[in-house]
Amino acid sequence: MTKIKICGLKSAEDISYVNALNPDYIGFVFLQGRQRYISPKDAATLRAILKPTIQSVGIFVNEPLKNVAALLETETIQLAQLHGREDASYALKLKSLCHKPIIKAFIIKSKEDIKQALDYPCDYLLLDNGLGTGETFDWSLICDIHKPFFLAGGLNPANVKEAIEKIHPFGVDVSSGVETNCRKDYQKIKAFIEACTAANRKCN
Numbered sequence: 114m115t116k117i118k119i120c121g122l123k124s125a126e127d128i129s130y131v132n133a134l135n136p137d138y139i140g141f142v143f144l145q146g147r148q149r150y151i152s153p154k155d156a157a158t159l160r161a162i163l164k165p166t167i168q169s170v171g172i173f174v175n176e177p178l179k180n181v182a183a184l185l186e187t188e189t190i191q192l193a194q195l196h197g198r199e200d201a202s203y204a205l206k207l208k209s210l211c212h213k214p215i216i217k218a219f220i221i222k223s224k225e226d227i228k229q230a231l232d233y234p235c236d237y238l239l240l241d242n243g244l245g246t247g248e249t250f251d252w253s254l255i256c257d258i259h260k261p262f263f264l265a266g267g268l269n270p271a272n273v274k275e276a277i278e279k280i281h282p283f284g285v286d287v288s289s290g291v292e293t294n295c296r297k298d299y300q301k302i303k304a305f306i307e308a309c310t311a312a313n314r315k316c317n
């Protein structure tokens with residue numbers, strides 16, 4: 114069963130949508146200056162009203178390690194997703210401090226990018242086209258990946274079924290594709306999850 118992650122939530126209304134629709138993961142973006150940014154304090158408030166069965170993921174770009182560790186330790190987030198130039202020693206240190214799952218995001222432009230990703234010490238990879246750009250990358254670059262990975266970048270209700278059937282990722286991650294006018298859209302999240310469920314049914 115391919116897992117579903119809805120990224121970039123920032124309001125109580127967004128949380129009410131996912132509480133009703135039950136994805137496996139949601140993401141909070143902790144990069145100041147981004148349209149989807151949420152403060153640690155607001156994320157803690159939203160975590161408190163998020164269903165306990167849904168795991169929250171913190172999205173970071175070159176964040177000081179102590180800030181990531183604090184959010185994991187207070188259980189505002191259950192996983193950390195690293196999108197910047199965090200090297201292997203950063204991930205190993207975070208893991209030894211917090212013992213929580215780490216997702217490392219890689220922008221995929223070539224087969225070499227995939228090879229590099231496979232060497233990184235993390236629990237999951239996230240293969241992406243950018244930082245929430247709403248654009249896909251060339252999926253044919255994905256082959257021989259012996260590590261669980263999330264497929265991200267430009268997924269939406271219309272293409273996610275094909276993505277799951279072709280690529281069989283551990284999880285799919287979406288942000289722009291379930292938004293209207295830069296806000297999460299209940300109907301689009303519902304359609305995205307239904308398309309994933311249909312693909313999962315076909316694959317199993």
Ligand SMILES: O=C(O)c1ccccc1NCC(=O)[C@H](O)[C@H](O)COP(=O)(O)O
Nearest residue numbers: 120244245246247248266267287288289
């Ligand atoms: O969404 C952001 O603004 C963002 C900022 C900094 C780092 C990562 C960011 N998003 C990462 C995600 O996890 C997105 O869900 C992923 O890139 C897919 O986005 P989209 O193509 O919009 O579905």
